[in-house]
């Protein structure tokens with residue numbers, strides 16, 4: 001049972017802090033959804049966990065190992081993988097090459113690739129296509145596959161449904177839910193489609209102005225009468 005633990009974490013990009021005093025845990029086998037209005041700092045929080053934004057105060061650890069001073073690559077080798085929202089594939093490389101690149105330096109790349117295709121079988125249909133020629137849904141699936149090449153125990157996913165047509169939103173979120181069930185990976189997801197994400201999450205946290213406003217069981221938060229107005233702007 002792996003636990004990613006944030007305690008009183010603040011973060012930003014070198015100027016004033018954007019995320020303030022957030023305490024949160026994400027464990028194996030659960031999906032935690034991070035929601036909140038535009039500009040609340042959701043992506044910044046995720047990036048600070050991945051090592052691409054700066055933790056300025058508080059602590060961040062996985063199973064007792066302090067992550068704050070570690071690079072994104074070092075965090076990945078300790079089990080924390082990040083799927084960014086943008087530029088998450090190499091467009092001129094095939095899907096196979098994208099997967100292989102993500103496990104660069106490991107001596108069992110073929111085995112890892114087979115594992116990832118086992119978890120995301122649909123990838124097998126377009127392994128030899130250039131990522132730049134994929135549909136939006138296929139590209140996001142390839143990006144997800146790339147993050148899985150590091151065999152993560154905790155996955156940080158930033159708006160995986162951005163730009164997808166409404167029928168693909170549910171499909172993508174279903175894939176993540178299945179992934180958690182099949183492999184026990186814990187997922188922290190930022191998602192604008194709040195209701196769809198909460199429907200598949202175990203817990204939810206609400207970030208407003210960089211601060212954790214609410215946290216609790218996803219079903220409980222989704223049932224709040226003022227759910228849309230209070231927490232999610234126009235996106236509920």
Ligand SMILES: Nc1ncnc2c1ncn2[C@@H]1O[C@H](COP(=O)(O)OP(=O)(O)OP(=O)(O)O)[C@@H](O)[C@H]1O
Nearest residue numbers: 013018036037038039040041042043044045190192
């Ligand atoms: N690379 C960066 N450097 C400096 N400031 C940034 C950077 N990226 C984002 N910000 C600022 O951080 C604040 C929070 O942005 P962030 O993207 O984390 O919010 P968000 O909750 O993910 O919003 P959205 O739902 O619109 O994606 C914004 O004021 C934004 O301008």
